Amino acid sequence: MSARPILAETSHEAASPYRADVQRRTITYDDQIARWFVFASVAWGIVAMLAGALAALQLAFFKANVLPILSYGRLRPLHTNAAIFAFVGNMMFAGVYYSTQRLVKATLASRLLGRIHFWGWQGIIVAAALTLPLGFTQAKEYAELEWPIDLAITAVWLVFAVNFFWTLARRAEKQLYVAVWFYIATIVTVAVLHVVNALSIPVSLLKSYSVFGGAQDALVQWWYGHNAVAFFLTTPILGIMYYFLPKAAERPVYSYRLSIIHFWALVFVYIWAGPHHLLNTALPDWAQTLGMLFSLMLWAPSWGGMLNGLLTLRGAWSRVREDPVLKFFAAGVTFYGMATFEGPLLSIKSVSSLAHYTDWIVGHVHGGALGWNGFMAAGMFYWMVPRLFGTKLHSRRAAEIHFYIGTVGILLYIIAMWVSGITQGMMWRAVDAQGNLMYPSFVETLIAIRPMYWMRLFGGTLYLAGMILMGWNLYRTAKSGEAVDGEAEVVVEVRQEKEVDWKRIVFGPPVVIAAVALVLLFAIAFTNPVGTAGLLLLAGIVGFAGIFVLTLVKRSDKPTWHAILEGRALLFTVLTVIAVLIGGVAEIVPSIVLGQTDAELARKKNAPYRALELEGRDVYIKEGCYTCHSQMIRPFRFETSRYGEVSTLDDSRWDHPFQWGSKRTGPDLARLGGKYPNVWHWQHMIDPRSVSPGSNMPSYAHLEFTRVDFADAASKLRAMRSVGVPYTPDEIAAAPADAANQAAEIVKDLEAQGIAANPTSELVAITAYLQRIGKNPPPPPPPAGPMPVTMSDEKAH
Known part of the structure; x- marks a missing residue:
């Protein structure tokens, strides 16, 4: 297996700001950690889907709430945590560990830290599985775990970060490929989100109160909650897409330039969008407006990433029909496009007034989780496991069946929740000619949508069956081979760094353009609705015009600003942190300051x-x-x-x-x-x-x-x-x-x-x-x- 992945538009490397002497070196990758995370993800994924199926049954048939510790109210957070942090989390770690070593031409920096990371994360999942059914919860969406477990998450995440950045520091390939950009954004942003949202005052070993309250807590919680979706369920999976999809398709990424725009626009814009979960509430209007505007802006970078993924498959569509791996990747990226179209749509105030608090939101979330995350995980596993065990996939036919029953299951689930949600919203607001509520009893809506709950259960069960089939297929694949670590003789460039003008990096044209656009966006807070629209339009013009001009003045004999930046992991990380923090600081700090009262x-x-x-x-x-x-x-x-x-x-x-x-x-x-x-x-x-x-x-x-x-x-x-x-x-x-x-x-x-x-x-x-x-x-x-x-x-x- 080649140690160097198929990269997009690698012409930027020809203009590298380094002088290079070529050496050959044999590298043996530490793939044991990837194998562990793969099978942990599959096992926890089945558990998560089982919990979800039981929760769906309980909503359709209340008698399924047999035990207090497994009643719907206690099971639902267990299901969400298992799906996000156990299933997708382990999948993400597997993909990051496997791809990063090959992208930077270096083995994992510390085998010990990798093992601590693995067992520490599984311990956190077990702690969640024990405490949540027992009722120990902070009642914060996607952050229910109590303070001792939050501290453990912080410690384990720090271990992961140290091992990752240590590996980058030891890299032989100085230029950071696009997948690594997304991994960097994930690690630093999740750390910030988790620490801020988890701030609490302990009362006892398993009881605490959030330091934030009321509207402040609502804003902080959804700043975290929405961006947990963004930086735990989206950016790392995009990094995985940029590595594994080209490898599986044996084609370069469609556009390197588009990947640059996709990355920076996404990490900057996403962090502002959290307040769209609080539209039409008591949250101040300025915060709601910011959340809605930036959510609408997310359409562009999100669809840019989707198109970059799908267009990478151009010329390989005949293989998509035959290869289950490419089927899963193509469908997963398509579901990503659907979810990132629907999200901004739901962020429009008038649409949110109908959809918020209904099952439509549930359908939207599961479209992303099952379609985007679940299918990308399946594609990655079917591609990785045969290579991790030096064999072929046990049954391509079983993988094909998994794809089709999983797709049908997702579609049934989403359609059921769309119909249920719109029915709920319309019935809640229905009035007669005299202005009286036509359905004054809330239970009337529950009775009307109950058939959709059974349909959701059926669709979810189909998806669960596909997960179990995948687990069996991967297990038989592993049994038919032996664990092998990737080994490759790679061309290593021993580089002598040229002098680089730091002013060109820190005060380069892209930074200046971004700063001007940012000033225009901040000015929105001090103007009226007409001025807001004008400033938003002007900021967009500055951004796109700047990109166009930079493209025109690019010289082939000199490295671009971004090519220089890609060779400096520390500076790249710092700029990523700044891009992420701007939105959080701009929204949260004013809410805390202005919220202070006697x-x-x-x-x-x-x-x-x-x-x-x-x-x-x-x-x-x-x-x-x-x-x-x-x-x-x-x-x-x-x-x-x-x-x-x-x-x-x-x-x-x-x-x-x-x-x-x-x-x-x-x-x-x-x-x-x-x-x-x-x-x-x-x-x-x-x-x-x-x-x-x-x-x-x-x-x-x-x-x-x-x-x-x-x-x-x-x-x-x-x-x-x-x-x-x-x-x-x-x-x-x-x-x-x-x-x-x-x-x-x-x-x-x-x-x-x-x-x-x-x-x-x-x-x-x-x-x-x-x-x-x-x-x-x-x-x-x-x-x-x-x-x-x-x-x-x-x-x-």
Whole structure:
């Protein structure tokens, strides 16, 4: 196997800023680490799809929620984490380790660090598989794992980064190929995203509160959440595409110039797009507008990458019909194009008003995850495993079957969610001639879309069957051969570096053009909508005109600015970090600064949760209720008619983390407090269908028998105070007594309805929280002594 991959437009290397003497050297690659990650990815992928199939069954058939630890609310985050970090994560590491060594003509820098990385990552996955079903979660999308596991992720990611950059430092091939650019962007950006979003204050070994709250947490969370999709599920897979697709097709990448534009535009623009998950919410309009505009701009670089991938296959289409590897790659890149068309479309405010909180978003996400990530993984595995074991693929026929049943499964899944989502959105907003809601009961929408839930389950099961078939095929392939490490005699250029004018790099024309365009984009914050459109257009003209001029003035006898940059990994990494950080800083820092308010004034607008209510909120989070319910009433008449007045920033100011939600399988809860009596909530949690016929909500009868330790209340209030919630020292000291007092009031009310309840049960605590949501009662005076006292304002609850 040739150690040098088929590169795109390698003419830029002829103008390299180095003098070279040629030597020949034999390199043996460390492919054991790639083999481990491949089979870990396949195994965890099957687990992830099994969890997804069970979750889909539970939505269609509520009786499938058999055990509390495997109820939908606890299973859903397990499914997403397994799919993203276990399946795609292991696949990404396999591809990065395999391709990087060959691209830089150097074996892996440290075998030990590679092994620590592998076993450390599997340990993190196992920890997630244990803690999430047990209810230990931070309730942050794609970042549910608690703080000790977050620290472990940071440590293991650092090991990965050190090994990767150490390998780059030892490289014999000085020019960095495009795949390596995307790997660099992935490593540095994921590190920044994870560290910022994971900032929290621990309460105990497996409990913490996010340092961000309310709208600030919403912005930080979706800055992370959207860019986890961008820099964990997209950029590394694009790097894999740029290496493995040309190798499989035995053709060069279509356009080197397009790959440059694709990379820099993507890493700069993507980071700004997170707020499009929060359109029409209480988030400030400026942040929503930025999120929408940059999401629309993503169309260009995303489709540039897709076209670069598909056009690489030109001249090889006859082989695509025969080769299952190329089938998977071609379909995967096509699904990438579909997902990156649909994403900006959903980022338009009017489209988002229909699609947000519906199953349409679920279909969109799975189109990318199953189609783009899943098919690229399959293509890479079918190409790699025979080479890793020195043999041929066991069954091309089985791989073909996998492709077709996987494709049918994805399409059934996406179509079911499109139909379901649009049906939900239309039914929620439907009104009669008098302006009244035509479907006032939320359950009516669930009944209407239930057939689509069964269709989704069928499609997902087909995809799962394909994954199992692939696992069998790869296992038989490995058994038929023996593990071999790639070995190649490569031409190594022993280079004597010429003097390079650093000013030409740091202040080169591309940097100047980017700076001017950036200034124009920042000016958008200080103008009106017409000015915004004009500045956006002007920034685009500057960017494209600059690229055109640079192309015209390019000289064949001198290296281009980017060719020089490609030979300097450190500088390339620094510029990548700057490009990524600009968007994050521009969006998050103003939200934190502008969000600072006087605590006492804010307290008057919205009192913090009482001790028992905070305990109940923790139970709500533990059971995963946030996966099905939102707490954000948008400024639409059909929402205010159904749920109450529009949500404000003050409503969620003390929520750490925020609970605006991302999906409504159940109704919004933002104004739930006081809407129903305590007995209704009790019956609803034990047997949802007794008060809401047709509901698919699981029973939470087990909460009647699980206990809250009031002694922990003070430490929780103390932790909340450390992140800015204005609890007084007296309130913290009196927290256990206040919790007992409020629980006694709820128990007394339930007893009047003939229900005997234990005041320390989690069901009492969650009732207190549900009765508090959306209300702003004055805080009670602290008890005078250690014993609970009667508080006169309890009737307000």
